[in-house]
Amino acid sequence: xIQMTQSPSxxxxxxxxxxxxxxxxxxxxxxxxAWYQQKPGKAPKLLIYAASSLQSGVPSxxxxxxSGTDFTLTISSLQPExxxxxxxxxxxxxPITFGPGTKVDIK
Amino acid sequence: QVQLQESGPGLVKPSQTLSLTxxxxxxxxxxxxxxxxxxxxxxGKGLEWIGRIYTSGSTNYNPSLKSRVTISVDTSKNQFSxxxxxxxxxxxxxxYCAREFTGxxxxxxxxxxxxxxxxxxxxxS
Numbered sequence: 001x002i003q004m005t006q007s008p009s010x011x012x013x014x015x016x017x018x019x020x021x022x023x024x025x026x027x028x029x030x031x032x033x034a035w036y037q038q039k040p041g042k043a044p045k046l047l048i049y050a051a052s053s054l055q056s057g058v059p060s061x062x063x064x065x066x067s068g069t070d071f072t073l074t075i076s077s078l079q080p081e082x083x084x085x086x087x088x089x090x091x092x093x094x095p096i097t098f099g100p101g102t103k104v105d106i107k
Numbered sequence: 108q109v110q111l112q113e114s115g116p117g118l119v120k121p122s123q124t125l126s127l128t129x130x131x132x133x134x135x136x137x138x139x140x141x142x143x144x145x146x147x148x149x150x151g152k153g154l155e156w157i158g159r160i161y162t163s164g165s166t167n168y169n170p171s172l173k174s175r176v177t178i179s180v181d182t183s184k185n186q187f188s189x190x191x192x193x194x195x196x197x198x199x200x201x202x203y204c205a206r207e208f209t210g211x212x213x214x215x216x217x218x219x220x221x222x223x224x225x226x227x228x229x230x231x232s
Contacts, residue, residue: 001170030214030215031214031215031216032214032215032216032217034216034217034218034219036219042224043203043205043222043223043224043225044154044203044219044222045222046218046219046220049216049217049218050212050213050214050215050216051214051216053212053216055218055220087153087154089154089219091209091216091217094167094169094170095156095168095169095170095171096156096217097156098153098154098155098156099153100153101153
């Protein structure tokens with residue numbers, strides 16, 4: 001299985017801050033990476049696919065980058081509605097696996 | 108707008124079989140090149156992919172669950188289903204159904220673009 005790790009596991013930030021979350025795959029996955037946002041009691045919401053493509057309807061303050069084993073999700077200016085947990089997910093090979101999540105909370 | 112809705116018992120006894128159904132509305136489950144997937148999340152933990160099915164009936168399962176999982180599809184009802192046998196407390200989780208799409212932009216990608224709201228299944232006697 002391809003193991004996905006994320007850092008940090010949690011981050012405290014203020015509205016307007018720039019937040020960067022890192023995702024690392026245990027082996028190369030090309031650009032087979034997506035990012036999701038999950039709020040308590042809700043299903044995950046797709047933010048980024050193909051490592052850097054913004055899903056339709058997602059604010060442009062979200063961006064993704066990376067290829068191979070190292071990826072980042074950046075929120076350029078944190079908004080109140082962005083406080084949530086973020087997961088990366090690889091689909092390079094089965095089984096599809098998710099990172100453990102990064103919780104973004106209010107500082 | 109595609110919508111997915113999970114249904115099934117919220118409580119299952121240990122050693123029994125967990126059965127859930129996902130009903131798809133707002134579009135035909137047979138249209139387009141989509142896989143239909145099950146993903147679960149124990150309380151306070153991360154997401155675990157269970158498996159997926161294409162409308163042809165082709166399936167892929169997580170090896171960690173493969174011996175206990177069956178995913179099936181009923182195109183006439185626009186539904187797909189999950190059966191997980193011999194459950195234990197470790198199978199207690201919120202179970203999500205989701206639509207999986209694989210496409211090509213500047214590179215290949217797979218995305219879960221539509222999700223059900225999730226249903227909590229507790230395994231307890």
